[in-house]
Amino acid sequence: MRPTLLAATWLVARKDLKIEFRTRTAFFAVLVFAILGVAIFYFAWDSTAVAAVDLAPGVLWVIFIFSGLLSLQRSFGVEQADRAMDGLLLSPIDREAIFLGKALANLVFVAGILLVTIPAVVLLYNLPLGRTLVILFAIALLAAVGLVAVGTLFSAMAANTRLAELLLPMLSLPFFVPVVYGAAQATSALLAGRPTAEAWPFLKLLIAFDLVFLFACTLAFPFTLEE
């Protein structure tokens, strides 16, 4: 009996995570990039001209987007070598399960990067987060889902082209604008100590983006596989 959508999604995600855990090269490369990015922004910062709470949201989410892009590029790279993707396509699983499995593995990967990047930004910029740190992680999770949904689809589209490294950012970045906007505005409201209700419209934007693009990208994914 062929695997259900959920079972197949888990098989694909587990396989990707196992491969990443074995090699670890991509994770550490992206982590180093993120930490270096945070450090460079810190040293370029004039603390007398711009307050930390004004600068930090922009730094965090710009670093998040670019390190996320780096991590997404490897997603379909592992399938290109020896045409392992054909093995997935020959199996009777739904094509959507390949997308969802890849997206789930990418989400874990990006969440791992955020788990290190957020504390790094908080410590370097001495941000007064306190209990709102939990809300910041919730914003990060919502932003990560949006980034991964769109990025996984475009990663699949770009993988079969000769200019994959260039094409993925060109295709994805315009779609990431609502993610960066929503996440940065919600973070700003939190850091400025304004009531959580002021961050709510931006959280709703992120939730709506996640729902729409997760659904649309899952449906669109099978068309990216046509040769």
Add this chain to the structure above:
Amino acid sequence: MSVLQADRLSRAFGGRRAVSEVTLELHETECLALFGPNGAGKTTLLRLLAGLLKPTSGAARINGEALRGDASARGLVGFISHQSMLYGALTVRENIELAARLHGVADARGATEVALREMRVIERAQTPVRALSRGLQQRVSIARALVHRPRVLLLDEPYTGLDALGAAALTATLERLRKEGAHGGATLVLVTHNIGEGLALATHAAVMHGGRLLRLERREELNSASYADEYRELVGGAA
């Protein structure tokens, strides 16, 4: 009813027709040996029959079901190509077990053990695929294609890179699959440049050139002694 059917199957890449109006029909336990020079369209035809490529026109069917529309029909196919379709970072066992689980094999671990033993790679089961030689990777790739006991097996030059032991194991496994598959004997399509090797297994033989099937006949209708000469004459200087 035929197990594998191609109905006026065509595929073009840009303006070039790689496969043109190919029609064939194979029943249970039949084996088609497909010969042709480089660029004849053999690999494209196999990818069309496997459902990996969308035909420009025509259709490929397994048990009467169109491959492109029916996910379950895809599960009846096994495909061995030039590329191993394996993950280098995973071990031999993990690769085969993943394929078994993706195909919904009830006892994935048991089926993995059987496939590894058949292709004589059981002693390398814990080795990452990237640490294996090209020949051993080919054996693992064959085990991956066989683990779910496919009803239709498409083989694109499967003997390439195999040593005598690997080639013997493959021949024995193919013979067994044809005779005692899980649902009756399997149907095979074997692409090879070695005419002797192909005819040894075949019930049918075909020659492909310029995307077209030039000749398709039953094994008993052809003269194996003169077939190589006839083939060279048919494809001209391309052979």
